Amino acid sequence: xxxxxxxxxxxxxxxxxxxxxxxxxxxxxxxxxxxxxxPVGFGYLNDKGSTTQLISVVxxxxxxAPALHSDEMYTFIIEEDLTASNAHDFYNKAxxxxxxxxxxxxxxxxxxxVDILSKGTITPALVSTVRNFIADTIENAxxxxxxxxxxxxxxxxxxxxIDVRSIKLSDEGAQESSTDAAMGLGFMLSFITxxxxxxxxxxxxxxxxxxxxxxxxxxVVSSCRxxxxxxxxxIGVGLVGLTQMAIWVxxxxxxxxxxxxxLGGAAPTDVVSPEAMAAAxxxxxxxxxxxxxxxxxxxxxxxxxxxYFIGGYLLYSSLFAGLGSAVDQASExxxxxxxxxxxxxxxxYAGIACAQNPTGPMAVWCSIIPFTSPVVMMVRLPxxxxxxxxxxxxxxxxxxxxxxxxxxxxxxxxxxxxxxQKASFKDLFKWMx
Amino acid sequence: MxxxxxxxxxxxxxxxxxxxxxxxxxxxxxxxxxxxxxxxxKSTLIRIINRILAADEGSxxxxxxxxxxxxxxHIGYLPEERGLYKKMKVGDHIVYLGRLKGMSKAxxxxxxxxxxxxxxxxKWENNKVETLSKGMQQKVQFIGTVIHRPPLxxxxxxxxxxxxxxxxxLKVEILALRDEGSTILFSTHNMASVEEVCQQITLLNHAQVxxxxxxxxxxxxxxxxxxxxxxxxxxxxxxALYTLLPPDPVKKQDTRIKLAPGVQVRDAISWLNxxxxxxxxxxVLPSMNEIFIETVKSKNVVSNE
Numbered sequence: 001x002x003x004x005x006x007x008x009x010x011x012x013x014x015x016x017x018x019x020x021x022x023x024x025x026x027x028x029x030x031x032x033x034x035x036x037x038x039p040v041g042f043g044y045l046n047d048k049g050s051t052t053q054l055i056s057v058v059x060x061x062x063x064x065a066p067a068l069h070s071d072e073m074y075t076f077i078i079e080e081d082l083t084a085s086n087a088h089d090f091y092n093k094a095x096x097x098x099x100x101x102x103x104x105x106x107x108x109x110x111x112x113x114v115d116i117l118s119k120g121t122i123t124p125a126l127v128s129t130v131r132n133f134i135a136d137t138i139e140n141a142x143x144x145x146x147x148x149x150x151x152x153x154x155x156x157x158x159x160x161x162i163d164v165r166s167i168k169l170s171d172e173g174a175q176e177s178s179t180d181a182a183m184g185l186g187f188m189l190s191f192i193t194x195x196x197x198x199x200x201x202x203x204x205x206x207x208x209x210x211x212x213x214x215x216x217x218x219x220v221v222s223s224c225r226x227x228x229x230x231x232x233x234x235i236g237v238g239l240v241g242l243t244q245m246a247i248w249v250x251x252x253x254x255x256x257x258x259x260x261x262x263l264g265g266a267a268p269t270d271v272v273s274p275e276a277m278a279a280a281x282x283x284x285x286x287x288x289x290x291x292x293x294x295x296x297x298x299x300x301x302x303x304x305x306x307x308y309f310i311g312g313y314l315l316y317s318s319l320f321a322g323l324g325s326a327v328d329q330a331s332e333x334x335x336x337x338x339x340x341x342x343x344x345x346x347x348x349y350a351g352i353a354c355a356q357n358p359t360g361p362m363a364v365w366c367s368i369i370p371f372t373s374p375v376v377m378m379v380r381l382p383x384x385x386x387x388x389x390x391x392x393x394x395x396x397x398x399x400x401x402x403x404x405x406x407x408x409x410x411x412x413x414x415x416x417x418x419x420x421q422k423a424s425f426k427d428l429f430k431w432m433x
Numbered sequence: 434m435x436x437x438x439x440x441x442x443x444x445x446x447x448x449x450x451x452x453x454x455x456x457x458x459x460x461x462x463x464x465x466x467x468x469x470x471x472x473x474x475k476s477t478l479i480r481i482i483n484r485i486l487a488a489d490e491g492s493x494x495x496x497x498x499x500x501x502x503x504x505x506x507h508i509g510y511l512p513e514e515r516g517l518y519k520k521m522k523v524g525d526h527i528v529y530l531g532r533l534k535g536m537s538k539a540x541x542x543x544x545x546x547x548x549x550x551x552x553x554x555x556k557w558e559n560n561k562v563e564t565l566s567k568g569m570q571q572k573v574q575f576i577g578t579v580i581h582r583p584p585l586x587x588x589x590x591x592x593x594x595x596x597x598x599x600x601x602x603l604k605v606e607i608l609a610l611r612d613e614g615s616t617i618l619f620s621t622h623n624m625a626s627v628e629e630v631c632q633q634i635t636l637l638n639h640a641q642v643x644x645x646x647x648x649x650x651x652x653x654x655x656x657x658x659x660x661x662x663x664x665x666x667x668x669x670x671x672x673a674l675y676t677l678l679p680p681d682p683v684k685k686q687d688t689r690i691k692l693a694p695g696v697q698v699r700d701a702i703s704w705l706n707x708x709x710x711x712x713x714x715x716x717v718l719p720s721m722n723e724i725f726i727e728t729v730k731s732k733n734v735v736s737n738e
Contacts, residue, residue: 215514223505223533
């Protein structure tokens with residue numbers, strides 16, 4: 001094995017063998033699941049733990065009370081003998097068993113006001129339940145009172161969901177294009193690039209600083225060229241990142257399959273639930289999304305993603321390596337890393353803005369400038385990018401990445417042997433010469 | 434021809450010159466001391482030999498050929514600023530350093546076992562470096578330097594951080610390596626160790642060579658014609674032959690005399706022998722430490738003028 005291979009292997013093993021790497025790799029998807037599961041779990045525990053509330057209903061109109069259906073949370077008892085005026089007295093004298101009292105006055109149709117009496121605090125859930133039931137009933141009653149036959153059906157018919165399909169005209173003929181899915185994909189690729197460069201760039205910097213503080217670096221560069229050491233680090237950490245991402249993808253697919261199986265098994269037992277109804281309505285939407293996802297032309301996007309990803313990673317990771325070599329301790333690094341992170345943030349926000357208008361002037365410029373192009377171009381790619389822009393952007397990115405690597409190597413060569421007095425930006429420029 | 438020939442090497446940095454025309458010849462199989470105060474340019478010269486830095490002018494030849502990058506596999510280098518990967522296992526670490534110097538995996542493993550055994554570190558092979566004591570880490574570092582049996586070894590302050598027992602063991606190992614044919618370049622300002630192990634020295638000061646030669650020659654050049662005489666009698670002054678010096682603060686029982694210019698040792702001793710009862714005498718040679726301080730100080734005075 002040549003020296004570069006040895007250095008890559010050592011760097012890779014030193015990170016992958018760490019306990020923190022294993023925790024991080026397995027912990028992230030777990031954390032993800034926990035974050036998703038907590039609200040569901042809490043909601044479930046909350047509903048499960050609470051006893052059914054007893055609500056008495058006074059309905060002066062006599063028409064609306066039957067609309068309040070008892071369920072697990074509320075049992076509605078219709079008090080037929082009471083009116084709004086004596087309900088207060090009744091409730092005051094009533095035993096504590098009744099949690100609240102709903103009073104529907106006779107003029108509810110015109111005022112639209114319903115009272116809820118209670119001795120304790122009323123939950124928002126009760127208020128919304130009562131409001132929704134009564135409002136629906138009143139609305140239906142209003143429609144019915146107009147006396148137009150089949151009005152309900154007419155209203156239902158008038159309610160339409162619009163599915164806008166955008167058709168892209170190209171040489172290959174009309175093709176349904178994929179606005180939502182394209183935006184999602186572009187944004188996902190952009191985010192992956194951003195996160196990867198930031199996470200593993202920082203990892204490279206720490207590794208450089210660690211070798212310097214350990215004072216191992218001079219021993220190593222007496223056996224290999226400093227450039228080999230730097231490149232070995234960049235490639236080694238890059239492989240660590242790819243390993244970590246591969247594990248995450250596999251874990252997410254497993255979790256997704258398991259979770260999907262559980263949901264799929266639960267659905268048929270609950271056919272009439274509102275969720276199932278909503279799901280049925282969304283079938284059309286899902287079909288549209290699926291159609292869109294299938295219509296995206298993946299091969300050029302993925303090829304370009306790989307190119308931009310490598311270019312962006314090389315550019316930023318060598319910057320981090322060069323800057324890391326100039327400091328003695330990780331805590332001193334911030335003066336150099338702040339500008340780099342700032343540029344990356346600009347790229348990230350430009351990416352978000354460009355997702356709205358992928359052909360606007362800012363999107364075009366940010367996807368050509370090498371420091372932002374790896375993130376921004378990902379957003380534009382699924383919408384189609386003129387070939388000349390793509391080539392210009394890639395040539396600039398690869399050229400800049402190589403130039404930065406070369407300059408970073410020159411800084412690195414000097415920086416790793418520089419101890420004591422803190423290096424300034426001026427020193428870095430001197431070292432580049 | 435010298436094994437390692439450094440010829441008129443110049444290295445400049447922004448604002449100062451680290452090496453100003455330094456030449457030095459190291460013969461094969463000797464231990465060569467590279468001396469000098471802090472900032473004299475020792476480390477820069479060593480880094481140039483190790484090809485970590487490039488010289489601005491001059492040449493370095495190894496075994497008669499100009500050095501190239503591939504020659505670094507023939508060098509074992511123990512830098513002054515040294516350390517190890519704390520999280521690596523001792524065995525893996527030594528093998529890694531050996532393989533970086535071009536050893537095959539099998540050779541490196543075999544050599545690692547041999548050296549760990551020799552330093553009594555065998556049971557630590559699978560422990561992480563950080564679990565070892567500082568002294569043991571220094572030994573691991575030493576093994577990492579010599580594992581590939583390089584013909585040229587460069588030690589920069591090798592004894593710093595060693596306790597006397599381990600320093601002695603290290604010295605024995607260095608001498609053994611010399612006896613096996615390795616050439617050793619030894620940079621230090623610990624003058625006692627120079628006298629014990631070095632045959633040749635070069636003294637650098639302010640980026641230039643100010644003194645060079647074998648340890649014996651250098652001492653002869655710097656002797657002050659002082660003789661320590663052991664006698665129960667009270668020796669009196671004799672202007673023609675010698676002057677009396679105040680007694681050495683350490684060896685108070687000796688009488689120290691300084692010969693007058695042109696007077697041979699045997700003339701003075703035979704005269705003294707006739708007049709006093711001598712139980713012994715010895716010529717006082719300056720220690721390397723004294724020569725070092727004297728040379729550096731005098732040159733500083735010159736350069737300040």
